[in-house]
Amino acid sequence: MPVETVDRARLELDAEAERIRGEIDELFGRLLVSRNDGRDDLYAAMRHAAIGGGKRLRPLLTVAASRLFGIARDRALRVGGAIEAIHVYSLIHDDLPCMDDDDVRRGKPTVHKMFGEAAAVLAGDSLHALAFEILADPETHEDPFVRSDLVLALAKASGPSGMAGGQMMDLAAEGKSLDLSAITRLQQLKTGALIEYAVEAPCIMGRLPSEARTPYRGYARNIGLAFQIADDLIDHAGDADAAGKRTGKDAEAGKATFVSVLGPERAEQQARFLVSQAIEHLADHGAEADLLRALARFAIERNH
Amino acid sequence: MPVETVDRARLELDAEAERIRGEIDELFGRLLVSRNDGRDDLYAAMRHAAIGGGKRLRPLLTVAASRLFGIARDRALRVGGAIEAIHVYSLIHDDLPCMDDDDVRRGKPTVHKMFGEAAAVLAGDSLHALAFEILADPETHEDPFVRSDLVLALAKASGPSGMAGGQMMDLAAEGKSLDLSAITRLQQLKTGALIEYAVEAPCIMGRLPSEARTPYRGYARNIGLAFQIADDLIDHAGDADAAGKRTGKDAEAGKATFVSVLGPERAEQQARFLVSQAIEHLADHGAEADLLRALARFAIERNH
Numbered sequence: 001m002p003v004e005t006v007d008r009a010r011l012e013l014d015a016e017a018e019r020i021r022g023e024i025d026e027l028f029g030r031l032l033v034s035r036n037d038g039r040d041d042l043y044a045a046m047r048h049a050a051i052g053g054g055k056r057l058r059p060l061l062t063v064a065a066s067r068l069f070g071i072a073r074d075r076a077l078r079v080g081g082a083i084e085a086i087h088v089y090s091l092i093h094d095d096l097p098c099m100d101d102d103d104v105r106r107g108k109p110t111v112h113k114m115f116g117e118a119a120a121v122l123a124g125d126s127l128h129a130l131a132f133e134i135l136a137d138p139e140t141h142e143d144p145f146v147r148s149d150l151v152l153a154l155a156k157a158s159g160p161s162g163m164a165g166g167q168m169m170d171l172a173a174e175g176k177s178l179d180l181s182a183i184t185r186l187q188q189l190k191t192g193a194l195i196e197y198a199v200e201a202p203c204i205m206g207r208l209p210s211e212a213r214t215p216y217r218g219y220a221r222n223i224g225l226a227f228q229i230a231d232d233l234i235d236h237a238g239d240a241d242a243a244g245k246r247t248g249k250d251a252e253a254g255k256a257t258f259v260s261v262l263g264p265e266r267a268e269q270q271a272r273f274l275v276s277q278a279i280e281h282l283a284d285h286g287a288e289a290d291l292l293r294a295l296a297r298f299a300i301e302r303n304h
Numbered sequence: 305m306p307v308e309t310v311d312r313a314r315l316e317l318d319a320e321a322e323r324i325r326g327e328i329d330e331l332f333g334r335l336l337v338s339r340n341d342g343r344d345d346l347y348a349a350m351r352h353a354a355i356g357g358g359k360r361l362r363p364l365l366t367v368a369a370s371r372l373f374g375i376a377r378d379r380a381l382r383v384g385g386a387i388e389a390i391h392v393y394s395l396i397h398d399d400l401p402c403m404d405d406d407d408v409r410r411g412k413p414t415v416h417k418m419f420g421e422a423a424a425v426l427a428g429d430s431l432h433a434l435a436f437e438i439l440a441d442p443e444t445h446e447d448p449f450v451r452s453d454l455v456l457a458l459a460k461a462s463g464p465s466g467m468a469g470g471q472m473m474d475l476a477a478e479g480k481s482l483d484l485s486a487i488t489r490l491q492q493l494k495t496g497a498l499i500e501y502a503v504e505a506p507c508i509m510g511r512l513p514s515e516a517r518t519p520y521r522g523y524a525r526n527i528g529l530a531f532q533i534a535d536d537l538i539d540h541a542g543d544a545d546a547a548g549k550r551t552g553k554d555a556e557a558g559k560a561t562f563v564s565v566l567g568p569e570r571a572e573q574q575a576r577f578l579v580s581q582a583i584e585h586l587a588d589h590g591a592e593a594d595l596l597r598a599l600a601r602f603a604i605e606r607n608h
Contacts (some may be wrong), residue, residue, distance in 0.1 A: 038473030038490065044308060057437055058576070093429060096402075098421035109470050117402035122468050128429065129463030132436045134458035145448040151455050152440035159433030160346055164426050169342030171422050186342065 013294040020060050020080070025051050027081045031130065044131075045115040045123035050088045052182045053106030053244075055241040057227070057299065058083040064291040065216065069206030075141060079150065082134040086158045087194060089127035092120050094167070100249070107244040131158075141205060148205045157197035166190025170255070178256040184225065187258075191231075192224035215281040222278035224298050228301040231273040232257040236264060273301045317598040324364050324384070329355050331385045335434065344436045349419040349427035350434075354392045355408035356412040357548075361531070361603065362387040365502040368595040369520065373510030383454065389460045395433035396424050398471070404553070411548040424515060435462075443602060445509060448496040453508045461501035469496025474559070482560040487518040488529065491562075495535075496528035526582035527600050533575040535562040540568060575604045 028050040034043035059080025066076035095102040095110040103113050106165045121278060134140060135150045137274035156162055166189030172185060199220035203213045240247045250257050259267045278296040282289040309446025332354040338347035370380035397407040398422060400412040407417050416424035438444060439454045460466055470493030477490060503524035507517045540563045542552045554561050563571045582600040586593040 035469075038476040039464065039469045042469060042472035046464070053470070063340065089426075090429075093425050096425065099425060119399065119472065121397050122472050122475075125394075125428075125432065126464040126468045129459045129466075129468065132455055133459035133463060136452050136459060138452075140344055144447075144452040148440050148448040148451040151436055151452070155433045155437035155440060159437060160343065160350070160430040164430045164433065165339075165343045165346060166422065166467075168346040168426050172342040172345065214472075219479065 007295040008274060009065040009290060010298055013291065013298055014289060015054065017060055017065070020063055020077070021054075021056050023077050024054060024056050024059050024081055024084055027077060028085075029082075031134070033041065040114055041119050043094075043123055043128060045111050045119045045126070049092050049105075049111050049123060050085065050127060053108065054084070054088075056080075056084060058087055058194060058198040059196065061220070061223075061292075062201055062297055065199045065202040066205065067288050067291060068216075068285060069208070071202055071205045076202065078134055078137075078140045079205070080198070082131040082140075082150075082154065082196050083194060083201070084165070084239055085127045085131035085134065086154065089124040089131070090126070090158075090163060090167070092124040097105055102246055102249075105245055123209045128158075146205055146207070150201055153204060154197055155198055157193040157200075162193035162197075163191075166193065173256065175254040176256070178261070179263050180258075183256055183261060185259060187225060188221070190223060191228050195224040195227065196220040200301075202296055203281065216282070217280045217291065219281040219296070222274045222281070223233060226271045226278065226296070226300050229258045229267050229274070232259040233264060233267060233271075235259075268291055312504065313594060313598040314602055317602055319379060320367070320595060321360065321364055322437055323492065324367055324381070325358075325360050326588040327381050328360050328363050328385055329370070331381060332389075335385075335438070337478065339429050345419055345423050346426055349396075349423045350431055351395050351413050352412070352418055353409075353415050353427060354431060357387070358392070360384075360388060362391055362502040363497060364526070364599065365499065365527075365596075365605055366505055368501045369506040371592050371595060372520075372589060373506055373507045373512070375506055379509060382438055382441075382444045383509070384502070386435040386454075386458065387498060387502050387505070388442075389431045389435040389438065390458065390467070392468060393428040394462075394471070396428040396431070400424060403475075406550055406553075410548055432462075450509055450511070454505055457504055457508060458501055461497040461504075466493055466497035466501075467495075470497065477492065477560065480560070482565070484562075487560055487562060487565060491529060491532045493524070496525060496531055498586065499523040499528040519588070523582045523585040523596065523600070526578045526585070527603065530575045530578040530600070530604050532581065533562045533571050533578070536549065536563040537568060537571060537575075539563075579604060 028047065030041055032047050032050065034040050059077065062083060063073065064081040091105060092111045094100050095105055096112055102110050104110065109125055115123070128258045131154065132151055133155060136147050141150070156166065166186055170190055171185045178186070196217060197282050199216050200213065203216055232250065235248060235250050249259070258270070260268060275296045279293050282292060309375055317505060332351065336347055336351050336354065338344050347557060363381065366387060367377065367380045367385040389600070396415045398404050399409055399527055400416055408414065415427055419427070435458065436455055439458060440451050445451050462468065470490055473490045474494055482490070503520050504517065539552060539554050555564070562574065566574060579600045583597050586596055
């Protein structure tokens with residue numbers, strides 16, 4: 001691809017990412033209004049975690065994939081907000097002292113550091129419920145069949161057969177030497193399931209039959225793993241300031257990662273291969289898939 | 305009411321409660337099958353908390369209210385199972401050291417005592433997701449509008465504007481002297497919202513318009529408060545063996561309860577008044593409401 005085309009795609013991706021960060025902040029700002037009663041701290045904790053931080057990768061994926069099927073932007077944003085609510089709840093619980101015990105997240109104190117552990121547990125639980133409240137609201141989609149399917153797929157992607165199950169595998173794996181296929185399986189649940197849902201949800205809104213979803217699932221699975229490898233490389237490189245969180249903690253915890261198994265060079269090659277595979281899945285699409293292509297191409301070049 | 309009628313109603317309620325305990329255990333047994341991978345402990349923790357314990361009051365309410373609208377028992381049971389999954393997740397998180405720090409629940413060690421705190425957080429999160437997975441599954445109801453409405457109402461009842469919000473109010477209230485109306489408001493969110501949902505869900509399945517739901521909401525609100533007063537009386541009486549959990553902890557934590565504000569005698573009177581009000585709301589119904597009436601009458605006579 002000529003250099004000027006690459007540059008333009010990059011600029012467009014950055015502009016879209018910036019716009020979505022603003023829109024998701026605005027959505028949470030609207031949904032998380034404190035009630036001026038005994039729940040003030042709960043709403044403050046939810047706002048602290050949900051507003052003004054993060055790459056908003058999952059909503060960006062949902063908006064980008066929604067372009068393929070002509071889905072209205074405000075719908076894609078509400079679904080993206082629901083996914084982000086799940087992602088943020090999992091970060092709050094993950095950061096707890098009994099889990100990863102982290103003090104800093106997205107360059108700010110973690111929720112339990114600011115509001116205490118009990119409020120952090122409840123803020124996570126509240127964002128968890130909020131995600132399903134958003135999806136089941138007729139404002140998200142007028143077709144109840146679509147709403148119900150969005151809920152069912154998100155519950156599966158975030159529950160014991162998805163994200164939460166992957167987190168448990170991760171805990172169980174501490175100090176064990178996993179091979180590449182075990183790490184891949186773990187990460188496909190822990191981070192992959194929700195990323196896959198971010199692309200699956202537009203397929204549900206576009207009422208694609210199950211068999212027509214295969215290429216988009218393939219795209220999502222490939223970039224999910226590529227992003228995880230990029231994350232592992234950042235953690236390995238250990239620039240805490242750029243990452244906005246503590247780095248080097250996987251090695252410290254004795255956790256097997258793509259980088260510890262493959263080494264940084266082969267891990268990077270693997271990420272590039274996965275990105276090319278992801279883009280390959282979009283071969284039937286024209287310019288409407290450019291944002292998804294740019295996302296795949298540039299997201300592994302980030303340093304945080 | 306003649307003594308023999310009271311006795312028969314009591315026997316019928318006990319038989320139905322016993323049957324539902326078996327059916328809910330069977331449902332969770334089917335849904336929570338361990339995968340023989342790194343998630344074994346997660347499923348074991350979920351099963352430990354969800355199977356073989358508890359009064360199953362909420363599923364019992366859902367089944368009893370479903371009789372009013374001719375809703376099939378297997379549907380009522382699945383919805384009751386979803387509510388119970390939310391209830392159990394909230395108990396697991398509530399028992400954590402950073403929350404109420406309890407070692408015993410339903411006469412067994414709490415989840416974090418058996419499986420560790422991290423697994424307890426994840427087991428709660430997993431049951432939370434499972435509740436919505438059950439409701440959005442076409443097996444629960446063939447009408448997607450009903451499924452979507454069941455999800456929306458449960459998300460509201462369990463999230464920051466319902467149960468989780470009430471739990472936060474409860475934390476914020478420690479050591480403060482609440483008046484009767486503040487305690488009522490707190491308990492209406494903390495325990496009342498989910499009990500109300502247990503009766504609202506059959507109204508949704510019966511496709512009752514909103515205005516026709518008023519008496520059932522009234523019934524649920526009255527018995528929700530009556531049950532809470534009964535709980536406070538048990539905690540106050542302090543028989544830990546009968547309660548299956550630590551008692552006297554409200555006084556210990558300096559928490560205002562119905563009993564601390566009203567005193568045990570007036571609290572009991574108030575509970576009886578609420579029960580009579582609850583039954584009054586069912587005046588338009590015949591024998592099909594007998595189970596709901598018996599539930600209201602006898603549930604405050606339990607000692608655990």
